Amino acid sequence: xxxxxxxxxxxxxxxxxxxxxxxxxxxxxxxxxxxxxxxxxxxxxxxxxxxxxxxxxxxxxxxxxxxxxxxxxxxxxxxxxxxxxxxxxxxxxxxxxxxxxxxxxxxxxxxxxxxxxxxxxxxxxxxxxxxxxxxxxxxxxxxxxxxxxxxxxxxxxxxxxxxxxxxxxxxxxxxxxxxxxx
Numbered sequence: 001x002x003x004x005x006x007x008x009x010x011x012x013x014x015x016x017x018x019x020x021x022x023x024x025x026x027x028x029x030x031x032x033x034x035x036x037x038x039x040x041x042x043x044x045x046x047x048x049x050x051x052x053x054x055x056x057x058x059x060x061x062x063x064x065x066x067x068x069x070x071x072x073x074x075x076x077x078x079x080x081x082x083x084x085x086x087x088x089x090x091x092x093x094x095x096x097x098x099x100x101x102x103x104x105x106x107x108x109x110x111x112x113x114x115x116x117x118x119x120x121x122x123x124x125x126x127x128x129x130x131x132x133x134x135x136x137x138x139x140x141x142x143x144x145x146x147x148x149x150x151x152x153x154x155x156x157x158x159x160x161x162x163x164x165x166x167x168x169x170x171x172x173x174x175x176x177x178x179x180x181x182x
Contacts (some may be wrong), residue, residue, distance in 0.1 A: 006105050008033060008098065016081060017109050022070070025087040025102065034094045038080045041093050042072075050089055059085075077161045 004015045007015045011033045014026040028037045041047050054066045082090055084106050091099040139146045 004109060008101055011106075013102075015105065015109055023084040023106055023109050024073075025106075027072075027082045027087060027090055028078070030087070030090060030094060030098070030102075033098070036089075036094060041090055045085075047089070047093075051086065054083070054085060081163075114122060125152040 002017055004017060006013050006015060011029070013029045013033070016024040016026075031038050045048075051068075051071055055068060058065050061098050066083060071086055073082065074080050088099060088102060088106070122182050135149060137167040139149065
């Protein structure tokens, strides 16, 4: 799992992500921003009932409810980490603007650059379609260009082969180096 550091009003808040929707947030840092205590929130009936609901109910495509260790955990007796859903409830208890910030930050972590990748992919497909259309038009008007475009395809294929071989060589060098250190 990877700790990602975000800043809210010049205060650091750590998010722990394993690359999927299992995001945990450092509740101790969250509470410190607002000079509140995690244990006060955790003792509230609302928080206890909410945690019980998370332990009983599968949600968001999950087949099983969350385990207590997935909902909340204390690390080294110092920092309390909360599952993203409980952390949102905690953030709402702390401050509504902070709740929105936490929600947006979780979205950013979970979705990553999904939107950017999607938009770039759409742009690429549109450009490829336009290129193919223009290429076909040019070949119809100038049949001798077909040979040049074929050479371009062969160069691209050769480049792909070369990159694949280069990546394999680098992987082999890494393996050789790793074996030498053992």
